[in-house]
Amino acid sequence: MAIxxxxxxxxxxxVEIKDDKGEIVATVWIRVxxxxxxxxxxxxGRIESAKTRKELRDTESDEYFAEIAVIExxxxxxxxxxxxxxxxSDFYAQAQSAIDREDIPKTEDFSIDPDAxxxxxxxxxxxxxxQSELDYQxxxxxxxxxxxxxxxxxxxxxxxxxLILEARKALTDLRxxxxxxxxxxxxxxxxxxxxxxxxxxxxYKDKEEYRNQHSTVKFQLRNAYQSLELNPEELKN
Numbered sequence: 001m002a003i004x005x006x007x008x009x010x011x012x013x014x015v016e017i018k019d020d021k022g023e024i025v026a027t028v029w030i031r032v033x034x035x036x037x038x039x040x041x042x043x044x045g046r047i048e049s050a051k052t053r054k055e056l057r058d059t060e061s062d063e064y065f066a067e068i069a070v071i072e073x074x075x076x077x078x079x080x081x082x083x084x085x086x087x088x089s090d091f092y093a094q095a096q097s098a099i100d101r102e103d104i105p106k107t108e109d110f111s112i113d114p115d116a117x118x119x120x121x122x123x124x125x126x127x128x129x130x131q132s133e134l135d136y137q138x139x140x141x142x143x144x145x146x147x148x149x150x151x152x153x154x155x156x157x158x159x160x161x162x163l164i165l166e167a168r169k170a171l172t173d174l175r176x177x178x179x180x181x182x183x184x185x186x187x188x189x190x191x192x193x194x195x196x197x198x199x200x201x202x203x204y205k206d207k208e209e210y211r212n213q214h215s216t217v218k219f220q221l222r223n224a225y226q227s228l229e230l231n232p233e234e235l236k237n
Contacts, residue, residue: 084151
């Protein structure tokens, strides 16, 4: 049967929703988002991140007193650890930018006849590729560990008032990132869950309806979407 062009690369799978006793209570379909919905999901994620950041920077807000103000009584060690956690992703990004990946070994580097490499030659090529990746990851690890040590050494020398200021920013950044990740995932699940195999009728009419769904159901849908997004090649058929 001919496939509609709209269905190309529409990776999807059925998901059996179970209750607390493990009994199937419903079956829905989940599909990987198309470009438009994916763009909208990330846009809403950034909106939530910005809202969270604004609320936590407002020293008169309830969110500030509940989340940020409480850290002022924290120990020096806890404040330093908080700041380190907030910068881990930055250090990793810096490492990826600073460290060049070696070119993936080519078959002709190990084979007398690249068009018909022997099994042993392919094994050697695979081992070289694996070693290249291990070497890269080691360099990244060493880079980030150096940055973390430099940060820790600096934080040990600054006054507590400055340490608290940096910890406030760190916690704000972490909460904003968490809000972004949560919203993006919720948007993906809301937009990618359907009641029919053809994925024409969405299971939820809007985000609020999904937000009010029982946590047990949302947990299963989240896991199903993440699994589908990570393994689309297994679901093409």
